[in-house]
Amino acid sequence: MEKFPIAVAYGDGIGPEIMRATLKILKAAGAQLDITEIDIGEKLYLKGIETGIAPDSWEVLKNSKIFLKAPITTPRGGGYKSLNVSIRKAFGLYANVRPCISYRPFVRTKHPDMDVVVIRENEEDLYSGIEHRQTNQVYQCLKLVSRPGSEKIIRYAFEYAVEHNRKKVSCFVKDNIMKLTDGLFHKVFNEISVEYPDIETDTWIVDIGAARLADTPEKFDVVVMPNLYGDILSDVAAQIAGSIGLAGSSNIGEHLAMFEAIHGSAPDIAGQNIANPSGLLHGAIMMLVHMHQVDVAAKIHNAWLKTIEDGIHTRDIYVEGVSKEVVGTKEFGEAVIDRLAYKPQVLKEAKYYAPKIIKSWSDKQHIAIKECVGVDVFIDWNKGKPNDIGSQLSKLEVNSMKLKVITNRGIKVFPDGLEQTFCTDHWRCRFVKPDGATVTPSEIIELVSKVNEAGFDFIKTENLYTFDGEPGFSAVHG
Ligand code: NAD
Numbered sequence: 001m002e003k004f005p006i007a008v009a010y011g012d013g014i015g016p017e018i019m020r021a022t023l024k025i026l027k028a029a030g031a032q033l034d035i036t037e038i039d040i041g042e043k044l045y046l047k048g049i050e051t052g053i054a055p056d057s058w059e060v061l062k063n064s065k066i067f068l069k070a071p072i073t074t075p076r077g078g079g080y081k082s083l084n085v086s087i088r089k090a091f092g093l094y095a096n097v098r099p100c101i102s103y104r105p106f107v108r109t110k111h112p113d114m115d116v117v118v119i120r121e122n123e124e125d126l127y128s129g130i131e132h133r134q135t136n137q138v139y140q141c142l143k144l145v146s147r148p149g150s151e152k153i154i155r156y157a158f159e160y161a162v163e164h165n166r167k168k169v170s171c172f173v174k175d176n177i178m179k180l181t182d183g184l185f186h187k188v189f190n191e192i193s194v195e196y197p198d199i200e201t202d203t204w205i206v207d208i209g210a211a212r213l214a215d216t217p218e219k220f221d222v223v224v225m226p227n228l229y230g231d232i233l234s235d236v237a238a239q240i241a242g243s244i245g246l247a248g249s250s251n252i253g254e255h256l257a258m259f260e261a262i263h264g265s266a267p268d269i270a271g272q273n274i275a276n277p278s279g280l281l282h283g284a285i286m287m288l289v290h291m292h293q294v295d296v297a298a299k300i301h302n303a304w305l306k307t308i309e310d311g312i313h314t315r316d317i318y319v320e321g322v323s324k325e326v327v328g329t330k331e332f333g334e335a336v337i338d339r340l341a342y343k344p345q346v347l348k349e350a351k352y353y354a355p356k357i358i359k360s361w362s363d364k365q366h367i368a369i370k371e372c373v374g375v376d377v378f379i380d381w382n383k384g385k386p387n388d389i390g391s392q393l394s395k396l397e398v399n400s401m402k403l404k405v406i407t408n409r410g411i412k413v414f415p416d417g418l419e420q421t422f423c424t425d426h427w428r429c430r431f432v433k434p435d436g437a438t439v440t441p442s443e444i445i446e447l448v449s450k451v452n453e454a455g456f457d458f459i460k461t462e463n464l465y466t467f468d469g470e471p472g473f474s475a476v477h478g
Contacts, residue, residue, distance in 0.1 A: 003034040004291045007060050011070030012041045013265025014275035014329075019070040021277040021333030022284050028337045029303075031288060031296045036060055041072035041265075045080050052083040061087070067258040068287055070280060071265040085129075088122050093251035093258060094149065095156045096120040096230065097286070100217075100237035100247055103347060106308045107317050109242040113218035118237050119160060120230025121153040122251060125181075127227045134459045135380040138409075138426035145181040145226065147365070150188040156252070157224035158196045163355050164222075168200040169193070172209045172225040172233070180474060185226055206233075214240060238262050245275075245316045248282030250290065259287040273328035276314040278304065281336070285350075294352035301350035303339040307332070309346055310339070368467035374401065374432035375444045375464060376473075380457040382425040390414030392454060393429055398447045401439055404430045405476050412476050430476065432464070439464075 008023070010016040026033065038057035045052045052072065053061075061067060067087075074080055087093065097119050104112035130142040154171075161169050171189040175182035186203060193201045204212065206229045213220055214236055225233065238247040244263050251258040261279025269275055281304060288297035311324030312335040318326045327335060343349050381389055386406060390413075393403045406414040407430075408423040431447055433439060444461065451458050465472040 003032045004066065004293070005034045005036065005064065006066040006068055006287070006291075007038050007057075007064040008035050009038050009040045009057075009067070009069045009072075011265060012043075012073040013071065013267040013270040015041070015070030015072065015265055017271070017273060017329045018261070018275050018277035018280045019068075021329050022068075022280045024333050025281060025300055025303075025336050026284055026288075026296075029296050029300045029340055031293055031300075036064070040069070040083055042075060045075050050079055051081050051086055053086075061091070061256065065256060066287060066291060067256060068280075068284060069258055069260045071261060071263060073265045073267060085127070087256075087258060088251055091253050091256040091258075092123065093253040093256065094121065094123050094152050095252040096122045096234070096249060097160065097252065098234045098238065098247060098249040098262060099282075099286075100234070100241040102241045103246075103305075103308055106311070106322060106347070107242040107246070107313075108319050108322070109240070111217050111240055114237075114241050116213070116217050116220045116237050116241075117160065117164070117166070117222045118230060118234040119153065119157040119222060119224045120234055121149065121185075121225065121227050122230075123227070124149045125227035134378065135425045136382070137424045143178070143181050145184050147184060147188065150185045151192065154185075154189050154192045154224055157222055158192060158199060159356070161199050161222045162196065163353065166199075166221045168202070168221040169196075170201070170209070170220055170223045171203040172206045172223060172229050173203065174206050174229075176205055180472070182226065189224070210236070213237065217241075235262070243276070243317050244279075245314070246278045246282065248279050248284070248286055250283065250286045252290075257287070257290055259283040259290075273330055274315050275329050276316050277329050277333055278314075289352045289355065292354045294354055297352050298350050299340055300336070301352075302343045303336045303341075305344035305347045305350065306339040306342040307335045309344050310335075369469075370472075371466050372439050372441075372444075372463050373436050373466055374404075374430060374439055375447065376462045377429045377431065377448060377451055378459040378461070379427045379429055379451070380425055380459050381427055386413035386417045386421075386423060389427060389429075389456075393451070393456075396431075396447065396450045396454065398443045398450065399433070400437070401431050401433045401443055401447060404432050406430070407476055426459075430464070436466075 010019045038060050039054045099117045102109040102111055102114040124144050126141055126143045128142055128144045133139045157169050173182040173186045175186045238244050247262045249262050260283045263279050285297045285301050312327055313323040314332050315326055390406055407428045411421055413421055
């Protein structure tokens with residue numbers, strides 16, 4: 001078999017020792033890899049390279065399809081960019097896949113039947129990194145959710161379920177509150193689920209879904225969610241499965257895929273030959289499946305399961321009475337190599353099939369008719385009560401476009417606000433024409449000039465659009 005070129009980074013802390021143990025197992029099992037080592041992590045940050053990756057290493061990644069990465073240490077304090085976030089964004093690694101499985105009775109867990117795969121959207125949501133301080137009191141972070149972004153991750157989750165013989169895909173959202181952004185994610189989930197009639201589906205509001213996932217994870221199978229919920233819940237799922245030291249993850253893009261352990265560089269135990277290499281090994285197994293070396297992947301996974309069954313455990317999962325022998329990182333790797341011809345007797349045998357190319361989002365987009373029907377003008381103002389700002393702005397008019405409502409942190413305060421509502425210095429003032437008539441850009445510019453001339457500090461405007469007649473903006477509460 002031809003060798004597959006991959007980029008490998010040894011990382012920081014326990015990174016080099018777990019990478020050495022992992023690569024030794026891969027080699028002994030017959031993985032066909034052509035490795036290029038790249039330099040990332042702490043020493044580059046400390047040299048003043050704020051991205052944490054050397055320029056020539058970045059070039060290697062640009063020409064790679066696969067990246068096996070050990071954890072790195074991000075120095076504390078300002079100025080350092082998260083390398084993981086940079087790689088995900090630059091290379092469009094849209095899907096983060098994290099299987100969280102318990103290995104009862106060999107690894108202690110409160111959830112013996114857990115076998116959940118968390119599929120997290122990796123590029124959008126509150127992680128767009130677009131934040132602004134707008135007034136003395138108020139800061140804003142933009143949550144961006146796109147149709148292609150949602151389609152890509154949701155289709156990925158369904159295709160993953162089909163390929164891995166999984167029965168159910170659950171969607172976690174908060175669309176009772178974020179009706180447009182999470183509402184889109186939910187809508188796309190419903191649309192795509194129709195194409196997979198053999199897969200059972202359900203949708204959870206993320207708060208109760210998270211509670212159920214933590215309480216009865218055995219009720220879940222594949223779970224797909226937007227970035228922030230996925231970030232939090234994939235850690236919860238890995239932890240309750242037994243140990244954060246066991247799980248691997250993949251970050252899948254159309255050009256590059258990155259595989260790693262989910263834990264960090266564990267500087268507290270670095271260099272002592274006590275770290276568990278299993279998380280990185282599981283990342284490497286996912287990598288082998290991705291590059292179609294499925295027999296080698298299954299051989300390693302089954303040898304690992306047998307090692308765990310035989311009670312050969314690293315210190316982090318050692319339990320008196322369950323474990324037979326506590327071993328170091330290197331010795332654990334050797335124990336896996338010794339069992340490459342074996343299969344587990346109690347735990348479920350791993351079987352892999354070459355994955356299909358997963359369909360991305362469809363090009364057949366419906367282009368909706370977009371019309372502007374008003375504008376929200378955001379104002380920084382701290383000179384009085386809602387009725388004061390309301391009565392002053394009510395005097396402004398451009399071709400029948402007039403003030404309709406003012407909200408403060410999303411709560412209606414004018415007209416007819418409640419005396420008791422707490423107000424900050426951040427006011428959203430909505431201007432529309434009667435009967436939803438359209439508004440032109442020059443009318444908006446004229447209105448904003450009038451707001452400015454009236455002595456108000458406008459922070460920004462958001463145009464109010466309809467798409468095929470449906471409002472593309474949230475209604476006002478209160
Ligand atoms: P951590 O995951 O490194 O460690 C948390 C705890 O788990 C520690 O007690 C550690 O000893 C233990 N642990 C972790 N992996 C283990 C393993 N394989 N075997 C045995 N025990 C293990 O988290 P942290 O301490 O919060 O972060 C340390 C550094 O790692 C930070 O600089 C952080 O930024 C970085 N980090 C990197 C990544 C990554 O590169 N993907 C991910 C998370 C954190």
